[in-house]
Amino acid sequence: MYEVMMLSNASHKTSKLLRFLTKPYHDKLNTVSAALCKFKGILYYRRIFGSFGVGSSMGKPLFLSGSKHIHIGKDVFIRPGVRLEVISTRSDRTPKFLIGDGVDIEQRVQIICHCKLIIGKNVGIGPNCIIMDTSHPFFDVHNPQPIYQRLSSADSYVEIGDGAHIGAGTFIMPNVRIGKCAVIGANSVVTKSVPDYSVASGNPATVRMRFDHQNDRWLTIKE
Numbered sequence: 001m002y003e004v005m006m007l008s009n010a011s012h013k014t015s016k017l018l019r020f021l022t023k024p025y026h027d028k029l030n031t032v033s034a035a036l037c038k039f040k041g042i043l044y045y046r047r048i049f050g051s052f053g054v055g056s057s058m059g060k061p062l063f064l065s066g067s068k069h070i071h072i073g074k075d076v077f078i079r080p081g082v083r084l085e086v087i088s089t090r091s092d093r094t095p096k097f098l099i100g101d102g103v104d105i106e107q108r109v110q111i112i113c114h115c116k117l118i119i120g121k122n123v124g125i126g127p128n129c130i131i132m133d134t135s136h137p138f139f140d141v142h143n144p145q146p147i148y149q150r151l152s153s154a155d156s157y158v159e160i161g162d163g164a165h166i167g168a169g170t171f172i173m174p175n176v177r178i179g180k181c182a183v184i185g186a187n188s189v190v191t192k193s194v195p196d197y198s199v200a201s202g203n204p205a206t207v208r209m210r211f212d213h214q215n216d217r218w219l220t221i222k223e
Helices: 002-021 025-048
Strands: 063-065 070-072 083-086 096-099 110-113 116-119 130-132 158-160 176-178 198-202 205-212 217-220
Touching: 096 110, 110 116, 130 158
Parallel strands: 063 083, 070 096, 083 110, 096 116, 110 130, 116 158, 158 176
Antiparallel strands: 198 205, 205 217
């Protein structure tokens, strides 16, 4: 029995090697690059993040800050150019930044957490998105500090539900909940919460469709 298992494993590995060797050159490079990213996750990212799950990988980031407060689940895929930033604005509060299992984050995504930012399981985030749970206060015109350096210290959050999809170029503002399996259209600005199983788009984003579970169909929301 042991010999049969050994032969089966050897055959499987040989088959994988043959498939790799027959791939086009650029596909081979992609495969090697993905393997190196996972290896870097094991050797490096597990040391600097609060947690970094098995099977997760991240391309070269643009910027990382406060990584000890960032917890990344299993089988998370993050493309190059991401900016993950935790900024602590109060000594009495520890920022909470969670990325759930199976999340896919495309290139050049910027996520900033100063209080609570939670991304659920199996969420897809398109390229060039910005997600922030804080803002730059500007009402005090006598403050000599540049506006871009100011950050609100108030309690705030962003929560994205399991299975949600965030379209390319979307900006998610503070104090917003994106519902389970909700879809946000590309280039939207989300200023208020979006229900489960709904589609929202625009600037500001409004709900365009929702799924009617009772009748098992999508309904268009009339303006």
